[in-house]
Amino acid sequence: MNTTTSPTDQAVELPWERFWQLIDLIGGEPAVAFCATFDDGCERLAEALAAGPVEEIVGFGERLAEALHRLDRREYGTQQAANPDDPDDAPAPLSTDGFLYARAAVVASGRAAYERVLADPAAFARYSFRSGERLLHPHEEAYESATGEEWDRLTRYDYESCSNQEGWRKN
Numbered sequence: 001m002n003t004t005t006s007p008t009d010q011a012v013e014l015p016w017e018r019f020w021q022l023i024d025l026i027g028g029e030p031a032v033a034f035c036a037t038f039d040d041g042c043e044r045l046a047e048a049l050a051a052g053p054v055e056e057i058v059g060f061g062e063r064l065a066e067a068l069h070r071l072d073r074r075e076y077g078t079q080q081a082a083n084p085d086d087p088d089d090a091p092a093p094l095s096t097d098g099f100l101y102a103r104a105a106v107v108a109s110g111r112a113a114y115e116r117v118l119a120d121p122a123a124f125a126r127y128s129f130r131s132g133e134r135l136l137h138p139h140e141e142a143y144e145s146a147t148g149e150e151w152d153r154l155t156r157y158d159y160e161s162c163s164n165q166e167g168w169r170k171n
Contacts, residue, residue, distance in 0.1 A: 014059025019067075020111040022048065022060060030105045030132050038108070042134045049142030057146060061139040061155055064107065067114065068159035071103040073167030075121040081128040094128060096161040103159075104132030 025048055026041030049057045077099050080091030094102060105127045106117050117123045140151035162168055 012055045012059035012062065014056060014063050016063065018056070019060060019063040023107065023110055026108050026135070028109065030108055030130050030134070038132075039134055041108075042138050046138035046141040046145070049139055050145040054143070054146050057139050057142045058153075061143075061151070061153075062157075064135070064139065065155035065157040065159045067107045068100070068103050069157035069164050070118065070167075071106060071114075071124075072099075072159065072161060072164035073121075074170075076103070076117075076124045077161065077168070079121075079124055079128055082125065083129050084126075097133075098128075098131075099161045100136075100159070101131040101133045102127045102129075104135040105130035106132070108132040108135045 022045060025045045027037065027044075028041070030038040049060055077094060079094065081094050081098055081102070082091040083089040102124070106114055106124065109127070109132075117127070143149070143151040158164075
């Protein structure tokens with residue numbers, strides 16, 4: 001996450017409906033292994049964002065951080081990563097990066113998948129071995145393309161793994 005501009009600078013409230021429309025440009029969930037289709041979808045997203053107003057780029061970055069932050073919870077982060085391509089491979093704990101990338105895979109999969117996982121933490125398991133890492137950058141690329149400057153700002157929500165203190169609080 002970038003750190004020099006405060007979250008209140010250029011704060012833009014992108015409607016959730018618009019956020020999910022933009023996510024739909026990706027074209028579906030990331031695969032377990034590298035997936036050129038997912039990468040191409042993220043490129044389409046970056047291009048669409050760059051073609052719009054800068055406020056929408058900033059608003060997308062804010063919504064993405066918020067969506068990832070909402071999934072940063074104990075009930076998701078303590079799950080085991082399981083490789084669906086190798087059932088003999090023993091499940092293993094998620095690393096902090098793996099947990100972030102799995103949460104990004106949920107978001108990249110669209111609104112229905114995201115809402116399903118929020119409603120049922122067990123649904124997160126199918127994303128535990130997927131990497132949506134590429135989703136973390138289209139708004140940054142679009143911002144640089146549109147302004148000629150690097151994305152250099154904090155978002156209201158920290159999406160790094162284990163940053164949601166409320167979500168990791170023991171009951």
